Amino acid sequence: MRMKPGMDLPHPPAVAWKEDRLMLLDQRRLPTETVYLELTRPEEVREAIRELAVRGAPAIGIAAAYGLYLGVRDVPEGDEEGFWQLLNRTSDRLGTSRPTAVNLHWALRRMVRRAESLKGKPLSEIKEALLQEAETIRREDAEVCRRIGEHALSLLEDGMGVLTHCNAGGLATAAYGTALAPLYLAKERGWRLKVFADETRPVLQGARLTAYELKQAGIDVTLICDNMAAAVMQRGWVQAVIVGTDRVAANGDVANKIGTYGVAVLARAHGIPFYVAAPTSSIDLETPTGADIPIEERPAEEVTQGFGKRTAPEGVSVYNPAFDVTPAEYVTAIITERGVIRPPYAEGLRRAMEEPSK
Numbered sequence: 080m081r082m083k084p085g086m087d088l089p090h091p092p093a094v095a096w097k098e099d100r101l102m103l104l105d106q107r108r109l110p111t112e113t114v115y116l117e118l119t120r121p122e123e124v125r126e127a128i129r130e131l132a133v134r135g136a137p138a139i140g141i142a143a144a145y146g147l148y149l150g151v152r153d154v155p156e157g158d159e160e161g162f163w164q165l166l167n168r169t170s171d172r173l174g175t176s177r178p179t180a181v182n183l184h185w186a187l188r189r190m191v192r193r194a195e196s197l198k199g200k201p202l203s204e205i206k207e208a209l210l211q212e213a214e215t216i217r218r219e220d221a222e223v224c225r226r227i228g229e230h231a232l233s234l235l236e237d238g239m240g241v242l243t244h245c246n247a248g249g250l251a252t253a254a255y256g257t258a259l260a261p262l263y264l265a266k267e268r269g270w271r272l273k274v275f276a277d278e279t280r281p282v283l284q285g286a287r288l289t290a291y292e293l294k295q296a297g298i299d300v301t302l303i304c305d306n307m308a309a310a311v312m313q314r315g316w317v318q319a320v321i322v323g324t325d326r327v328a329a330n331g332d333v334a335n336k337i338g339t340y341g342v343a344v345l346a347r348a349h350g351i352p353f354y355v356a357a358p359t360s361s362i363d364l365e366t367p368t369g370a371d372i373p374i375e376e377r378p379a380e381e382v383t384q385g386f387g388k389r390t391a392p393e394g395v396s397v398y399n400p401a402f403d404v405t406p407a408e409y410v411t412a413i414i415t416e417r418g419v420i421r422p423p424y425a426e427g428l429r430r431a432m433e434e435p436s437k
């Protein structure tokens with residue numbers, strides 16, 4: 080599997096545009112079924128994001144970008160007022176699909192700004208520019224992931240044991256992933272890494288998606304239950320932890336899949352570096368600290384009746400936050416497409432957001 084533009088992915092792409100519709104790989108059905116949703120309306124895209132048919136911060140942003148285009152493409156030529164009203168209403172609607180991943184809001188803001196930059200032009204021109212912008216966001220994301228892979232690989236060594244949590248792979252992005260990008264690159268360079276993938280309850284993104292991606296790519300992956308991470312570290316099988324993120328606050332606090340904070344504390348207790356792979360599209364300097372990051376709470380059924388099998392009594396109280404926040408002090412380094420950022424994070428994050436991509 081070559082991590083070059085247009086390279087062959089070890090799995091079907093999470094998001095694709097085909098003629099006149101958005102194709103989303105329905106990740107609720109992986110790893111046993113490969114089924115694409117064909118979407119032509121923004122409400123369908125919003126539903127797909129909410130129901131985790133498409134998930135992963137970058138992939139959510141890409142899907143929303145196409146969803147915004149779908150929302151305005153049928154506005155009649157000349158109906159300027161109707162176009163701008165619908166554009167903003169659709170952006171707001173898509174923006175409320177999930178609260179934590181900042182990529183969603185980043186992508187929608189970028190699309191609206193692109194349209195506003197062409198205000199006064201024929202609507203047909205603005206619509207075409209919106210479709211092109213969504214395509215550009217998708218293509219850029221693949222390149223960003225590849226660069227994150229390059230920078231992240233400089234922190235790993237051949238033969239290492241690496242633990243990851245949830246899925247920050249090709250299925251969470253346009254291609255390659257963020258946290259998984261260095262693992263693909265290592266494989267391409269003939270390295271032999273041993274990966275431990277947390278299953279990541281309750282939605283099992285690690286078991287269903289990360290284990291699937293890495294096994295398809297021929298990478299040595301061992302699936303473990305979340306409560307086994309401590310034992311695996313205690314046995315000395317892990318030399319690095321690398322995870323993705325949904326939002327990095329201005330001080331370096333990191334929101335990621337629930338359970339990440341526990342892994343970070345375990346890594347600290349075992350003297351294991353804890354790395355966060357973060358495209359700049361997931362960095363939010365307008366959010367001062369992790370305490371300011373909205374944490375999505377999801378339906379109780381994900382915990383009590385996962386994948387249709389009831390495993391808890393009817394009516395039991397459930398707390399089901401989809402994310403937690405790892406304080407910056409537990410983060411060894413934040414790896415962006417523009418390089419590796421070490422503490423103190425506030426200054427490094429500001430510089431990363433100002434620099435052109437390397």
Ligand SMILES: CSC[C@H]1O[C@H](OP(=O)(O)O)[C@H](O)[C@@H]1O
Pocket residue numbers: 134135136137244245246247248251252256257258284322323324325335336337401
């Ligand atoms: C590269 S972003 C992946 C990020 O998104 C996941 O959450 P979800 O599956 O609920 O969208 C998880 O936090 C991953 O680290």
